[in-house]
Amino acid sequence: MKIIPKVSSPQFVPANLMKVGQHLLFWVISYLFFILFFGRANRDYQTTIIFASLLFPLAMGTSYFLNYFLIPRFLFKGHPWRFLLFLVYTFVFTLWAELVISMFVFVTVSDFQFYKLDPTSFDVVFLLVGLYFIILAFVAIEQVKRAFEIKKENTRLEKTQLETNLKLRESELKLLRAQIHPHFLFNTLNNLYGLTLEKSDLAPELVLKLSDLMDYMLYKCNRPKVSLKSELAHLSNYLEIEKLRYGNQLKLEFVLDGEPEQLEIAPMLLLAFFENAFKHGVSKSIENPFVHIHIRIDGRQFKLRVRNSRNPAHDKNDEYTEGIGLKNVQKRLELIYPNAHQLEIIPGDQTFEIKLQLQLDVTTEIQEKNQWTN
Known part of the structure; x- marks a missing residue:
């Protein structure tokens, strides 16, 4: 069996090395700051270096304790009072430790000789200011870095979620569009079946119309958007099929007001x-069945009104709104035109009415032409 050694991620090691280097640089600068800050009025630099060297681990330990334990453990998790309590304990401990270090240097290193020490070595306020200046600087820098990292991670997660949502949306749209063809074909074949049972002479013409419709669905509407003009021509073809089926008993009214040439719409939406x-x-x-279809186009505004007769004695009153086709188109409207559509379904005692308003897009050719002109 061949054993493959585990190799670290190529980005992991450099990132950690950079972080270690940043920390080392900060503490080297902090150490030099301690020497200058506590030895500015002292000529015995040896004593100052020893004092700064003893104070330095206290500054490092307190900084890491605050930044990597107290703040994330209590403050970020919603326990501010516990954080303040432990912060007071930390403050008292550092004050006591500074005084012990000062006494140790005074007794052991300078041999009780005050002139070897900075006069401020026993100034409690001065000691705390020097120590906590470094501690607060370290915590502030780390928290700013943490905030940028969190923002960067949130941006990455939002981008990933957006890409996932777009893929899901595209998949759902493809599924919805795939449902349209069999649903439409099923209804049209039912119409053809009825005519063949009646041995109607209109059956061959219906087959030709159906062929045109299938040609449009299979080859001409595979894009996310198609021209509104071709979509309306397809719908007119469908109306011709229904006219063939019902003949003179159906009162069909189709009115188109406006110019559809410059607009595009999602295919098979209407x-x-x-x-x-x-x-x-x-x-x-x-008796007296009717369908009234009115379409008005005003700029990019598309308005559709469909009103048809209804049998008030029919038991399934909600069948119209519960059909697969209508659910499909409602879902597609939400996905494709989330903030650019208004759909109103009005069931009456003897009629059904639908009102739809859409904010359509200008065709790609017109957009490119306008951009070239501008």
Whole structure:
């Protein structure tokens, strides 16, 4: 069996070395600061160096204790009073330790000779200021670094989450679009089946219309957006199929107000409204079935109104709003036009009505033309 040695991540070692180097640099500067700060009025530099060397571990220990234990253990976890209590204990301990170090240097190193010491060596306030200046500087630098690291990590997580959400959204849209074709084909084949049972002469024409529709769905609407003009032409073709099926018994009104050439829309988005009008409305009407479709285009504003007859005696009153096609289109509207659509479904005693408003996009060709002109 071949054993492969474990290799550290190429980014892990340099990052740690850089951190160690930053800490070493900080403490070298701090040590020099101690020598200058406590020996500025003292000519015996040997005694000052010894005093700074003894005080230096106290500064390091207190700094790391505050930054890596007290602050993350109590302050960041919502225990401010415990943090303050331990902070007071730490302050008292460092004061006592500084006084012990001063006495040790005075007794052992300078041999009770005051002239060898800085006069401020027994000034409690001065000692605390010198010590805590370094401690607070270290904690402040580390907390600023920590804040930047947290912000960087949050940005990375947000980016990862955004990418994941986009992938999920794209997958869901593909699934929803995949559901449209079999749902539409099922309904249209039902229409064709009814005509063949009646041995209608309209069946061949219906097959041709269905062929055109399948050609559009399979080859012309595989993009996220298609031109509104081609989408409306596809819907008109569908209406022709329904006219063939119902004949003169159906009162169909289709009104288009506006120019669709410069706009684009998600493919097969409006088909469910048309299908539901016939499947759950006209096919269940006893007499005088009708479908009124009004489309108005004003700039980028697209308004659709579908109103159809309904059989008030039908038991499944909620069938219109519970259909697969309508659920599908509602979900697609939420995904594709989250803040650019308004959908209103109005069930009445003898009618169903749908009102849809969309803020559509200008076609890519028009956008490029405008950019080139500007």
